[in-house]
Amino acid sequence: MAVDITLLFRASVKTVKTRNKALGVAVGGGVDGSRDELFRRSPRPKGDFSSRAREVISHIGKLRDFLLEHRKDYINAYSHTMSEYGRMTDTERDQIDQDAQIFMRTCSEAIQQLRAEAHKEIHSQQVKEHRTAVLDFIEDYLKRVCKLYSEQRAIRVKRVVDKKRLSKLEPEPNTKTRESTSSEKVSQSPSKDSEENPATEEHPEKILAETQPELGTWGDGKGEDELSPEEIQMFEQENQRLIGEMNSLFDEVRQIEGRVVEISRLQEIFTEKVLQQEAEIDSIHQLVVGATENIKEGNEDIREVPHL
Amino acid sequence: MASAAAATAAAAAVAASIRERQTVALKRMLNFNVPHIKNSTGEPVWKVLIYDRFGQDIISPLLSVKELRDMGITLHLLLHSDRDPIPDVPAVYFVMPTEENIDRMCQDLRNQLYESYYLNFISAISRSKLEDIANAALAASAVTQVAKVFDQYLNFITLEDDMFVLCNQNKELVSYRAINRPDITDTEMETVMDTIVDSLFCFFVTLGAVPIIRCSRGTAAEMVAVKLDKKLRENLRDARNSLFTGDTLGAGQFSFQRPLLVLVDRNIDLATPLHHTWTYQALVHDVLDFHLNRVNLEESSGVENSPAGARPKRKNKKSYDLTPVDKFWQKHKGSPFPEVAESVQQELESYRAQEDEVKRLKSIMGLEGEDEGAISMLSDNTAKLTSAVSSLPELLEKKRLIDLHTNVATAVLEHIKARKLDVYFEYEEKIMSKTTLDKSLLDIISDPDAGTPEDKMRLFLIYYISTQQAPSEADLEQYKKALTDAGCNLNPLQYIKQWKAFTKMASAPASYGSTTTKPMGLLSRVMNTGSQFVMEGVKNLVLKQQNLPVTRILDNLMEMKSNPETDDYRYFDPKMLRGNDSSVPRNKNPFQEAIVFVVGGGNYIEYQNLVDYIKGKQGKHILYGCSELFNATQFIKQVKYIPLLFVAIGIFQKRERKPLTHLNQLQPKPSSYTKIRCCHGRLRKP
Numbered sequence: 001m002a003v004d005i006t007l008l009f010r011a012s013v014k015t016v017k018t019r020n021k022a023l024g025v026a027v028g029g030g031v032d033g034s035r036d037e038l039f040r041r042s043p044r045p046k047g048d049f050s051s052r053a054r055e056v057i058s059h060i061g062k063l064r065d066f067l068l069e070h071r072k073d074y075i076n077a078y079s080h081t082m083s084e085y086g087r088m089t090d091t092e093r094d095q096i097d098q099d100a101q102i103f104m105r106t107c108s109e110a111i112q113q114l115r116a117e118a119h120k121e122i123h124s125q126q127v128k129e130h131r132t133a134v135l136d137f138i139e140d141y142l143k144r145v146c147k148l149y150s151e152q153r154a155i156r157v158k159r160v161v162d163k164k165r166l167s168k169l170e171p172e173p174n175t176k177t178r179e180s181t182s183s184e185k186v187s188q189s190p191s192k193d194s195e196e197n198p199a200t201e202e203h204p205e206k207i208l209a210e211t212q213p214e215l216g217t218w219g220d221g222k223g224e225d226e227l228s229p230e231e232i233q234m235f236e237q238e239n240q241r242l243i244g245e246m247n248s249l250f251d252e253v254r255q256i257e258g259r260v261v262e263i264s265r266l267q268e269i270f271t272e273k274v275l276q277q278e279a280e281i282d283s284i285h286q287l288v289v290g291a292t293e294n295i296k297e298g299n300e301d302i303r304e305v306p307h308l
Numbered sequence: 309m310a311s312a313a314a315a316t317a318a319a320a321a322v323a324a325s326i327r328e329r330q331t332v333a334l335k336r337m338l339n340f341n342v343p344h345i346k347n348s349t350g351e352p353v354w355k356v357l358i359y360d361r362f363g364q365d366i367i368s369p370l371l372s373v374k375e376l377r378d379m380g381i382t383l384h385l386l387l388h389s390d391r392d393p394i395p396d397v398p399a400v401y402f403v404m405p406t407e408e409n410i411d412r413m414c415q416d417l418r419n420q421l422y423e424s425y426y427l428n429f430i431s432a433i434s435r436s437k438l439e440d441i442a443n444a445a446l447a448a449s450a451v452t453q454v455a456k457v458f459d460q461y462l463n464f465i466t467l468e469d470d471m472f473v474l475c476n477q478n479k480e481l482v483s484y485r486a487i488n489r490p491d492i493t494d495t496e497m498e499t500v501m502d503t504i505v506d507s508l509f510c511f512f513v514t515l516g517a518v519p520i521i522r523c524s525r526g527t528a529a530e531m532v533a534v535k536l537d538k539k540l541r542e543n544l545r546d547a548r549n550s551l552f553t554g555d556t557l558g559a560g561q562f563s564f565q566r567p568l569l570v571l572v573d574r575n576i577d578l579a580t581p582l583h584h585t586w587t588y589q590a591l592v593h594d595v596l597d598f599h600l601n602r603v604n605l606e607e608s609s610g611v612e613n614s615p616a617g618a619r620p621k622r623k624n625k626k627s628y629d630l631t632p633v634d635k636f637w638q639k640h641k642g643s644p645f646p647e648v649a650e651s652v653q654q655e656l657e658s659y660r661a662q663e664d665e666v667k668r669l670k671s672i673m674g675l676e677g678e679d680e681g682a683i684s685m686l687s688d689n690t691a692k693l694t695s696a697v698s699s700l701p702e703l704l705e706k707k708r709l710i711d712l713h714t715n716v717a718t719a720v721l722e723h724i725k726a727r728k729l730d731v732y733f734e735y736e737e738k739i740m741s742k743t744t745l746d747k748s749l750l751d752i753i754s755d756p757d758a759g760t761p762e763d764k765m766r767l768f769l770i771y772y773i774s775t776q777q778a779p780s781e782a783d784l785e786q787y788k789k790a791l792t793d794a795g796c797n798l799n800p801l802q803y804i805k806q807w808k809a810f811t812k813m814a815s816a817p818a819s820y821g822s823t824t825t826k827p828m829g830l831l832s833r834v835m836n837t838g839s840q841f842v843m844e845g846v847k848n849l850v851l852k853q854q855n856l857p858v859t860r861i862l863d864n865l866m867e868m869k870s871n872p873e874t875d876d877y878r879y880f881d882p883k884m885l886r887g888n889d890s891s892v893p894r895n896k897n898p899f900q901e902a903i904v905f906v907v908g909g910g911n912y913i914e915y916q917n918l919v920d921y922i923k924g925k926q927g928k929h930i931l932y933g934c935s936e937l938f939n940a941t942q943f944i945k946q947v948k949y950i951p952l953l954f955v956a957i958g959i960f961q962k963r964e965r966k967p968l969t970h971l972n973q974l975q976p977k978p979s980s981y982t983k984i985r986c987c988h989g990r991l992r993k994p
Contacts, residue, residue: 001513001551002333002341002428002460005438009457012435012442020446050396057351124392126383130356133382137352262694269697 049118053134056110057141063103064145067152070096074152093156100149107142111135161257325469326931327632329514331370333462337428338379338400341456356399356422357384358391360409362430363402365476366465369601372631387412391421398424398455404463405433414444417453424455431463431506461551463510464933467601469632471915472933474507476600479936484574484909485946487528487935501528504907504935505535509543511933513551518544519569519903521880522865527573529907533880536571540882566883567901570865574908577857578807579740579773581911581943582766584732588648589641590912592630592716594939595723601630605719628712636709642916645720652713659706666696666703728758732767739774741854753790761795766940769804778808799948856917858904862930863921866899903931909943910934 074093118131335344338357357376359367364386367376376384385391387403399422403409417425427441438457445451466472474482482500486492492500512519518540523533544550574581585591597604604627630637636655640648669692724730735752738745749771753764768791772779779787788798855863864874904918915932922930938946 001516002337002458002462003432003551004341004456005433005459006455006457008435009438009442009454012439013446013451016439016442016446020443061351124394126385126392127394130354130382130394130397133377134352134354137354137380137382141352258691262691266694266697 049114049131050134052110052114053138056107056114056138059103059110060107060138060142060145063100063107064148067096067100067145067148071148071152075155097149097153104142104146104149108139111139111142114138326472326511326515327370327466327469329516330366330462330464330466333460333514334367334370335379337402337426337458337460338376338381340398340400340426341428341458344379353380354382354397355380355426356394356397357381358387358399358401358403359384360387360403361477362404362463362475365600366430366462367402369465369467372629391416393419393421396423398422398426400426400428402428402460403430405429405431405437407437410437410440414441417441417444417450418448420448420450422453424453425450426455427457428460429458430460431510432459432461461510461513464507464514465600467937468915470919470929470931472511472931473937474504474933474935476936478503482935483946484936484938484943485950487908488575489950497531501531501535504532505539508532508536508905508933509539512540515567516552517567517901518552518882519567520899521569521571521882522874522877523571523880524573524576524874524877527575527907529571529573530878532907533571533878536569537880537882544882565900567903568866568899569903569905570862571905571907572858572861574906574910575807576861578804579770580856580858580913581909581938582769582773582940583740583913584729584736584763584766584940585913586644586730586733587642587912587916588645588717588720590916591645591720591724591729593912593937594941595720595729596716598939603628603630603716605715607715626715628716634709634712636713642919645717645724648713649717649721652710652717655706655710656714659703659710662703666700669693669696727760727763729763731758732763736767736770737854739771742774750786750790753787753794756794761791761797762941762944764791764794765796765800765944769800772801772804773808797948800944803947803950855921856914858906858914859917859921862902862904862918866902866928868896868898900927901929901931903933905932906934908934909936909938911937911939 074096115132115135118135119128122128122131332344336342338344338355340355371379373384381400382397383394387401387409399416401413403413413427416422441454441457442451445454464472464474465476480486482503486496486500521533521537523529544552585594592598592603604625607624607626630641632638636651640651643651731752735745749768752758753768758764759767768787778784788801791798791801861874863869864871865877906914910932911934918930918932922928
């Protein structure tokens with residue numbers, strides 16, 4: 001276990017001070033010394049860099065606090081059932097999203113700026129390395145805070161999608177009836193036409209015959225009461241067919257949804273990787289360009305040789 | 309109830325690996341001496357780490373550069389290098405409190421290199437040196453900048469969860485040769501002993517336990533035991549500053565089980581350092597350049613068919629770190645080599661299968677739009693693709709490890725084949741277990757194909773050490789001639805002769821157990837699967853568990869077995885009020901925890917033997933430590949240069965110390981320690 005000997009150190013400092021006084025050794029310590037220390041601190045290059053870096057960090061910290069503060073309300077799905085206190089409307093959420101995005105953009109711009117300036121006027125390799133590492137840390141911090149934000153948002157988007165899906169399921173019977181009424185409306189017009197052209201097709205008559213009982217069931221005012229059992233059966237079959245079609249469509253849509261989610265995740269991974277590789281590819285590009293030039297020069301040199 | 313739970317928790321706590329403890333201590337130090345908690349949205353703090361070579365050796369097996377980065381360290385620099393001032397940055401120092409280091413630190417303070425200073429000393433700093441720093445800080449008006457000063461008590465290097473060495477930088481100081489040379493002076497011996505004891509003390513402070521110490525009589529180990537006991541006792545008595553009380557000890561305070569420290573001297577068993585080995589880690593250490601968990605390989609680049617006069621073959625140097633994260637290494641470092649080769653092959657095959665799986669997905673993706681039927685498969689495959697892509701980093705890491713081990717194992721295999729190490733290993737096992745030998749020793753020594761001269765020397769030395777009766781003069785001459793013909797230097801033999809003469813006085817020389825190795829046949833699965841590890845002609849030997857002398861001693865002491873070899877070991881208990889040694893152990897129960905420390909040097913063969921021994925015992929833990937780690941080559945080198953002892957054992961007078969100007973001066977001046985040191989057994993009472 002480590003032992004804290006800081007107090008021991010301070011005690012040694014006192015001892016040395018008193019000893020030096022006793023010996024009359026001139027030393028920078030003592031009362032003057034402390035003032036000297038204060039003076040010495042201020043003209044020391046405080047470093048533009050580090051104060052600005054700290055500023056950026058405090059900004060990011062504010063963003064993080066802001067996000068964390070409103071996180072609970074943001075995520076809360078049942079806000080419409082809760083009391084006024086915990087409610088957050090969608091507009092408020094959008095506002096938060098927008099603000100957060102602007103903030104993140106400014107922060108990353110600030111980091112880029114710092115990066116560009118960090119290497120000016122500095123000749124020491126160690127300081128350069130140190131500053132690069134510091135900027136890496138800050139970027140990493142920003143990324144982590146952004147993750148907070150994107151997690152929140154992903155939850156929200158997912159909720160919305162789920163809600164929409166749920167809300168789609170309810171009016172299904174309505175949509176079916178609506179569809180049948182629309183089909184009946186569609187078939188009404190050809191039936192009207194067929195009245196004018198009775199000899200053309202049997203089909204419109206059939207449609208007429210089909211729609212009429214439907215009209216009848218809906219009480220549309222046509223008042224025809226013919227509903228033969230075969231026709232009922234046919235209607236049933238058609239209904240079933242339509243239901244089956246809708247179901248399979250619905251399944252496919254769900255599958256596609258799932259796949260799209262996966263693909264978006266993949267895309268995220270890929271973009272990350274591509275961005276990572278961008279820098280490498282740039283450097284490779286440079287190297288290759290340099291290499292081709294070297295080879296060109298080499299070839300020229302070789303060509304000159306026989307002429308010597 | 310509570311106490312029982314606490315006791316088990318405490319037992320587990322003490323058993324927590326030494327590596328974990330040291331890593332935790334280091335991380336806390338790097339976190340400005342405040343316990344480190346991971347916080348995913350914490351603000352970054354940055355700092356600079358300054359260490360000396362000692363600190364470097366301690367940190368490098370435990371924390372990688374990436375982990376240092378995660379702790380916020382932007383730069384890590386050597387103390388004695390050119391360092392530029394970096395404004396506004398706290399600096400963490402991790403150094404030994406030596407004169408040079410203190411001077412350099414004072415210089416740093418004067419030059420105002422950093423904003424604040426966190427000073428951490430690897431072992432305790434003396435009051436006077438602390439005042440030197442205080443002086444410099446005052447002169448530089450930097451007293452408030454020195455934020456914290458700590459004594460870390462981390463003066464040892466942990467290599468494995470259960471293995472540690474004392475130091476690497478100044479290992480000549482505490483080497484086997486340093487301890488056993490006859491021309492050593494009293495003061496030098498004191499220094500050596502103090503160094504060893506300091507490190508052991510730091511070790512127990514970090515472990516958080518006060519051990520019960522047992523050691524053999526009349527050896528350097530005894531001296532270490534006496535000093536360590538004294539130091540622990542002093543520290544325990546000093547209630548105010550004791551390092552073993554209060555929250556530092558933690559749960560260990562409730563432990564009813566204290567660990568056992570067994571201090572042995574290298575001289576009880578000189579055959580093991582010379583032994584050829586067959587397990588992976590020990591082989592890597594023996595045959596390749598393996599140092600602080602890093603192995604350095606020289607690879608020759610492929611044959612270049614360049615015209616005459618063109619560039620010679622270039623050798624690439626590659627180094628690999630064998631870390632605890634490397635699952636293959638953790639699983640197989642104690643396995644016999646053929647098993648390792650097989651496992652690498654298996655890993656490679658499973659990796660290839662996974663790679664093919666990912667590639668197959670790619671081709672299925674390409675079918676989209678061409679085949680309607682494939683679309684229904686797609687929905688699964690999209691998910692598969694995601695999981696494949698997200699598992700890519702893992703796959704790449706696996707590939708890297710497989711490459712690493714393929715290279716290392718291939719290098720080892722080359723050595724085995726070139727030097728016929730399997731033959732040596734088998735033969736030595738037979739010698740050490742006293743079974744009948746099918747080939748004559750002389751044959752092997754004279755065989756020009758088998759092994760380097762050093763291998764032959766090792767074999768012969770083991771034979772010489774293990775035989776009950778010394779070979780006759782004529783035989784010896786024959787052997788000597790054969791060895792010289794093979795190109796060996798005979799100095800080590802002289803030393804071993806002397807050593808053997810001393811040990812003769814003791815009880816029967818260490819016997820190595822009585823089991824054999826069984827060759828499993830030349831044709832193995834490895835050959836049949838056409839692997840790249842063509843082990844043709846290499847015997848597939850199976851190791852049978854046999855206990856080396858050190859393991860046997862441990863077994864006796866830990867299980868409280870009675871055995872003439874260990875019965876008269878001294879007993880020290882620093883916690884007992886009456887501070888004199890009694891040979892009667894107070895504790896009658898077997899120990900659950902033990903630490904074996906070899907004064908004079910150890911190696912991986914012993915370590916592996918202990919690990920194998922304790923595997924069979926439930927709930928028991930062993931830690932292995934030594935003052936330095938050497939392989940056979942290094943050991944022989946040390947032994948070669950120990951000036952010959954003069955033969956007269958009976959001279960124990962204390963003479964005037966005169967510094968030896970030339971090592972070859974064979975005017976032996978036995979120190980008062982000769983009594984204890986040179987006799988590797990019981991003192992003959994006059």
